[in-house]
Amino acid sequence: MSSLDKAEIQKIAWLARLAIDEGDMAGYSRDLSNILKLVEQMNSIDTTTVDPLAHPLELNARMRPDQVTESNQREKFQACAPAIKDGLYLVPKVID
């Protein structure tokens, strides 16, 4: 896993919907592989006594009461949308 080949780079790019130039492929492969190597290096540390951490801040979430605090601002939001109709946002056709 420490080295990513071209096919893996292409798959990751597709999952993130990124278009990558053929010429940049080698560079991405090297950089991402280096990141994986760093992670592997950390794997060698004994962490059996350390609790897993979901977030770098060791704080617990503050929650909000169940109250409606937002009003309808559709006009404002839709002013910057490329296409709207009858209150809907229009996007290129998607088929399930």
Next chain:
Amino acid sequence: MAWETVIGLEIHVQLSTRSKIFSGAATAYGAPPNTQACAIDLGLPGVLPVLNVEAVRKAIKFGLAIEATIANHSVFARKNYFYPDLPKGYQISQYEMPIVSRGKLAIILDDGTSKTIGITRAHLEEDAGKSLHEDFHGMTGIDLNRAGTALLEIVSEPEMRSAREAAIYMKKVHTLVRYLNISDGNMQEGSFRCDANVSIRPMGEAKLGTRTEIKNLNSFRFVEQAILHEINRQREILETGGQVAQETRLYDPDRNETRTMRSKEEANDYRYFPDPDLLTVAISPGDIELIRVELPELPDAKRQRFIGEYALTEYDSDYLTANREIADYFEQTASAALTVYASASQPHNHNTAKLSANTIMGELSAALNKHNLDITSSPVSPEMLGGMIRRIEDNTISGKIAKQVFEAMWNGEGDADTIIASRGLRQVTDSGMLEALVTEVINAYPDQVDQYRAGKDKVLGFLVGQIMKKSQGKANPQQVNDILREKLKP
């Protein structure tokens, strides 16, 4: 070959919070498009989600009701995929450390046996928006009002063995979330929907077969039909030497068939990771206890109590506890019917309880169905119905006359006592009057009387009918029977 079916369900329940799970936008159903979609729901840059405490409380309530483990620490994760009904490019869900894990729910199968279904986990997540595929000049319309609505996804173990079992389990979960008041359970509005994982394997085989996932199941009937159809489809493939492809299929209720939605090769790689925008949710034992004391009596406990306390049959008890509103209506009716009998030594009169159950399951539910009404909006209140049953029980009216009284109450003519008085429906129990009626009928039908005396017992029913008719239904049928038999003795 004999095949065994293996089914697991993922049920999505919209939690009935006023605001969304991570934003203060409203969740009311049916608002004009995008009027309840705020900057957070739209995934605009610079916004931060803040968790709604009520969504957490409702999830814990469910967890307690299925005797599950409630996490001390629970984590939200990003589930990454690109679809326009989810503008952020990911759904906030839970992956590791879901709020509820390892619960169980007992269901009662059609043959009366009980079976426990394991619930792997129940996690919190946000709902997506809606895509409208009508023709917008080749575009798709997006309504994000639903985006961010709190969902509880309830994942069962693959422990159901037939389509029917799956439907029974789904109904049970539906009953439970309504009892707990954590969801309105409205299936037409999409508050309660289900995906089914279905596979088959040769009977006795330990290894699971390749499964397909059926999406878009929003009624109990569809779940059963879709799974039945899918079982047959898989069996045909396997029995002709083919292989089932692991894929997601969509159920089409109009054609009663499933069709491929996406194959495993195209399956999404969601790349879950903890959402850096949200901190760990800490839940203390004290928090959990505060919620536990709020739990209502649950369906199974209520069902058992009805059988014990009111001496109802299992069938009646099942019917009356299927939802909380009917159960409450029954108990109020039974206690209103009981007033004259109630005492410390006899807190419940089983006969009035049974009469209450019968009337609710009979006349009342027929009338509600006919007028398409919910029991909570019945024009006949439990107190009125109980009052009527009291008058059957104390012999003021017969069961037959009660049907008239019920109809009059339904039509707003007042309570039972008012109607009995104004329509003169009081049952005739005066034996002198009844004897006169009996004599009249005996004299009017000498042929039938002879037939009866010659041994044709059935004729008695005819004679009783004539007497009842003469009394306009008001004679006490039992008394009429006794007097008639006595008079016809040779």
